[in-house]
Amino acid sequence: MLYVAAGVSATWPAVLHARTAFLSGGAPGHGEASPGDHLQTLYHWWLVGNQLEHGHAPWLDPFSFRPEAGAQPNFPGWPFGFLFWPLGALFGFVLAWNAMQIVCYALAGLLACAWLRELGLARAPALVGGLAFAIAPYRVAQSVGHLLGPVSVLLPLALWAVERARRGSAWWLALSGAALASVPLSGQVHLALGAIPFFVAYAIVRLRRAYAWIGLATLAAIGGGILVRQTVIARSTQAGGRSLDEVRYYSAHWGDFVARHIDHARSEQFTFFGWATPVAALAGLVLLVASRRYGLAALLGVGALVPILLAVGTHFPLYSAALAALAVAWTRSTVIAVVALLLLFVGLHARVYGKSAPGEIAAASAAINAAAPGRLLELPVFDPGVHYGSVYLWYETRARRQRPGGYSTTAPTSAKQLARRFERLNCGDWSGETSQLLDTLGISTIALHQGLFVKNGAVPDRRFFVLRGLAAHGWKPTSRRGTVWVFAKGGGAATGAGAPGPDRTKPxxxxxxxxxxxxxxxxxxxxxxxxxxxxxxxxxxxxxxxxxxxxxxxxxxxxxxxxxxxxxxxxxxxxxxxxxxxxxxxxxxxxxxxxxxxxxxxxxxxxxxx
Known part of the structure; x- marks a missing residue:
């Protein structure tokens, strides 16, 4: 119950609206679903069950970036998509997403606590360490929509299995290897770059005669990273990695370590520590040295310090949480442990979550499903790396059609090129034989998301001209309910430009x-x-x-x-x-x-x- 309460605390006050809204960043939707990475993550988790229900491979995405690219690997669906599948079937996708948020906080706390118990800590300090890890602000910020937060629970699972192997069968290291390999196989290769070296060092310090097993577990994780690199990243827009300017933009400043405010556009910069955890972690480090446990002290100390110095999105709150738990354990006082729990709840809380609208998608999805067979194009068209495209993934869970668009920072280069080619449609420009290109790609339906034109810095509001272009090229509305209008070639009655046009005296x-x-x-x-x-x-x-x-x-x-x-x-x-x-x-x-x-x-x- 402690860690369920931790999940409620981390998502407060958005959790009060858990029945009707996503627990996420809380961006405005303007009648649409609120855009955000939570819709991307939900889509990947949904794909696992949807593919299995239709007898297809759960590791493939057959809908996005088609036909310019083949079916995309769905690495982010592993492993949580298998848990989301039954929850989505039972409660619907909004409640299932929110339940997954609480479940992941509970898992984070329980696994970290279990690992600390295996290290010999009493129940009370282990509970403190588990709480420090579960609601660590950076981990919370990376759970709002990103996969980094949920996937980070696999690291204490791997370390727990190492400790079990010390007292029992070396086969426990197979679980360690599976947990460690799942980090890159979930698509979180940047997290794996820190997790794998730390795991190797930790296992060598704690297991001095199991080098073969450690090697196998490490090779499995490295192999998972190579697989993701070669099948997704190497052929994507991110094949060359981030530029130096991008690294500088996303890097944290020293002031970010004490700032509770989060900018969701730059969540990698959110590195708030609170004050209780670093003080307790430093005390725990001193106690480890005093007790002559030099190997573990060096390992946890370096593991906590190096990500702080890098501060580019590879922060691991697990190590400082372990040190804090050791400091509490030294006191051997239940009262101090309870006080530490209360201090963590207060000191680590940062208002990260908001309520994100799911939008009214039933009418538009029904109109898309009723349209002629073929592919779907959504307007406005966004670069594949722009998060507004996440809204289209949400509609895909109801209207399952292949489409040339999608949302992924590792989209194929061909998808980015085609998106650039179609961006002109956002302003009613059909030059360059665009109509013929739509026919060649098998586009039979166009969905105009009017809410995504409103106060959007990524695309100017040119709906007047979009509607003119559609009408001029024979695309007529089949549904005009809500903010999403659905068009088909030679569909229903022609529509005019809708709202009054702009000032005719200005370009x-x-x-x-x-x-x-x-x-x-x-x-x-x-x-x-x-x-x-x-x-x-x-x-x-x-x-x-x-x-x-x-x-x-x-x-x-x-x-x-x-x-x-x-x-x-x-x-x-x-x-x-x-x-x-x-x-x-x-x-x-x-x-x-x-x-x-x-x-x-x-x-x-x-x-x-x-």
Whole structure:
């Protein structure tokens, strides 16, 4: 019950809404499901049971990034997908997710406590150590949606099995090897980079005559990491690892170790320690040295210190929790143990969880399932590494269709390229034979998620033009209930542009442009569309870095035009009828300028009538 209470404490006050909302980051949904990594993790866990129910391999994802890539390995479904399967069937996915949160906190505390008991600690200090690990703020932050928090419970399981092997059969090391190998096999290879060396050092210190078993367990874990690396990472957008700038961005600062506030966009920086745990851990380290247990003292001390120095998302609260438990054990006082438990509950609590809306997905899912066979394209289109795509994974649990989109930081490079190609649809730009490409990919249904256009820094709100583009190319709505509209080729009655259009006297820029710098609008992508209203000719005064020339031909209303150019001014034909026109400028590469990559810059533009 202590560790169930720990789970409730860690998720408070969001747990009060556990029946109707996900325990997660609490991002706004604007009528949709709240985006976040919790939907990605839930999707991977759901896939395990769904695949087994249909007689397919539970380690494959047959829906995402199709057909540009093959079925993707579903490593994140291991091992918790097998537990989520029956919970989801019994309680529904929202309650099942929330139950899994509490279960993982209980497992974390119980396994850490069991390991400390095997080390010879009495029940009370072992309970303190288990609690320190279960609700360690960094572990809590990585449980909100990420898999790092839940998967971290496998490390005390591996260490517990090592201690069991000291007193019994060496076969306990098979359990250690399975637990350790499950860390990379769950997709958490960065966690494995710290867990495997620590396990090897710990096992050597504690088991001096079982080197063969230790070697086998280590090889199993390394083999799991290599498998994930070669089958997923090596062919993905992250094949080269994070850049130095990305490492710098996600690294913690010293002040982060005492800051309770969490920014979910940069949760790797959340390294809050509280004050009770480090003080008790330091005392425990001193006591280990005083008792001449030098090997264990060095191991736990280095294990606690090194992640602090690295501070790039590889923090292990288990080691400091063990040291804190040893300090409490030295007092041999039940009263002090109870006080320590209370101090941990207060000192480690950080408000990390919020209530994340599940959205109303039944109507849209039913409309998608009722549509003609084929693949599904969701709008707006996001880069595969942008977390807003997690909303589409949530809908996939109800409307099981292959789709070219998906959400994964290790998406295939082909998926990223296709997403870039389709991003123009977010602004109603159908240039470059986009309609034919949809037919080639077998897209029969388009779902327009209007809530994802609202106050979204990843995509400007250009729904007016999205609807114009769909209507112009024969896509008609089959369902307009809620925030998700479903379209099919030649479907129901045609729809207009919906809400009133933007100001006709100003250009409307889409994705692919930086904001006005005061000297114009520079391109941020190689294909950059914008809309203007009028007739006659559009005159653009352009500037570009010298290394950018020559540029590619622009397009007007989806058709490539040459136009005429004179003294840096490009003149493009708009036709005789005053209406909205989509213009797209194209370059084959961007040029680094003052820390940004730029293409052409529009210095000025105006429409001249005949």
């Amino acid at each position: 409307v820029f889409c994705q692919g442009w930086y904001g006005n710098t005061g000297q114009g609008w520079p391109m941020s992508e190689t294909h950059a569309p914008f809309w203007v209203y009028g007739a006659g000719r559009l005159r653009l005064r352009l500037a570009a870095p010298e290394s950018l020339y020559p540029t590619l031909p622009p397009s007007v209303d989806g058709r490539v035009v040459r136009g005429s150019s004179s003294n840096g001014t490009l003149s493009l034909p708009l036709g005789p009828v005053a209406r909205w026109h989509v213009i797209a400028l194209n370059v084959d590469h961007l040029v680094p300028v003052a820390g940004r990559k730029l293409g052409l810059t529009i210095r000025a533009l105006r429409v001249t009538y005949p």
